[in-house]
Amino acid sequence: MLKSRLITAFILIPIVIAALFLLPPAGFAMVTLAVCMFAAWEWGQFAGFTSRSQRIWLAVLCGLLLAFMMFTLPDWQHSVHLFQVAGSLWAALCWWIVALLLVLGYPGSASFWRSSRPLRLLFGVLTIVPFFWGMLTLRQYHYDTDHFAGAWWLLYVMLLVWGADSGAYMFGRLFGKHKLSPKVSPGKTWEGFFGGLLTSALIAWLFGLWAPLTISPAILLICSLVAALASVLGDLTESMFKREAGIKDSGNLIPGHGGILDRIDSLTAAVPVFACLLLLVFRTL
Known part of the structure; x- marks a missing residue:
């Protein structure tokens, strides 16, 4: 399992970095939209959709909405x-506060x-729509003056x-x-x-x-600390939904890593x- 995870990671990480720096905004948006559609397909299990056709429709509707x-x-x-952008990002901030309360109160919540x-x-x-807009917004950060400024920010968060x-x-x-x-x-x-936060702090400094x-x-420092804490919450929230759905992995698309949602x-x-x-x-515009 560990060997498979490492091999997959060594293949995927260069591809992700290349997509960040080499794809134009429209191409990057299309790739991110496809990732979100796969995520919606997997979320169908959490929502109680058991048939393949239902989950396909859920993925298609997600793609059409975005x-x-x-x-x-x-x-x-x-x-x-x-x-469309600001509303999605503010909704994300509110949702993850609610998700924190759900996780803290589980299983009663x-x-x-x-x-x-x-x-x-x-x-x-x-979960999925604000993620899509967060990716696109950061990628286009100061794009008119520096085509790679947003790519550096996204790489930093990743x-x-x-x-x-x-x-x-x-x-x-x-x-x-x-x-x-x-x-x-x-x-x-x-x-x-705390070890994960320490590692993130070291990465932020370097x-x-x-x-x-x-x-x-x-x-x-503030943005990085909150983002690191949010990343832990995102992991725990998906674990909570998987536990309720009675599944170990959200999918099997990525060898050794499970599904798209398991990685993102x-x-x-x-x-x-x-x-x-x-x-x-x-407002660092």
Whole structure:
């Protein structure tokens, strides 16, 4: 299993980085839309859709919704303050606060949404749609003056999330004794949690030294810390929904890693939250 995970990671990471820096905005949007459609297909299990045709329709409807939102924008050099974008990012901030309460209160918190398919679908919309707009908004950050500025920001957030995940795994294996959330994800520990944050902090410091991130260190620290915390919450939230659905992995598309949601669960929280803080709260435009 570990060998398969490493091989897949070594293949996928260069592809992801190449997509960040080499694809034009329209191409990047299409790739991100496809990822979101796969995520919607997998979310169908969480919402209680068992047939393949139902989940296919869910993926298609997700793609149509995102495409419609894109085509209602005035042009590709859009402003973050447009309703489609700002509304999605603010919705993400609100949703992940609610998700934190759901995780902290689980399994009792599941009593009001467990039997409600519309609510579970709404949770999926609030997870996938803001993730899509967070990815596109960060990628187009200052695109008119520097085609790669947004790519650096997205790479930064991804490295934060990967660092938090890898650090949590290593520190948890070496020192883990105290369970972080045993009712949601028994394998996660407080030692791993703090180890992941430490790893993210180290990555933030090193990246800040060498990458062209033109921003106040204080604002960068706040955005990075909240994004790292959000990444943990995204992981725990997906674990909660998988536990309710009675499945181990959201899919089997990626060898050794499970499904698309298993790989982007942390990013679905970290990316829109980071974008919202960076562009709407602190207004670093």
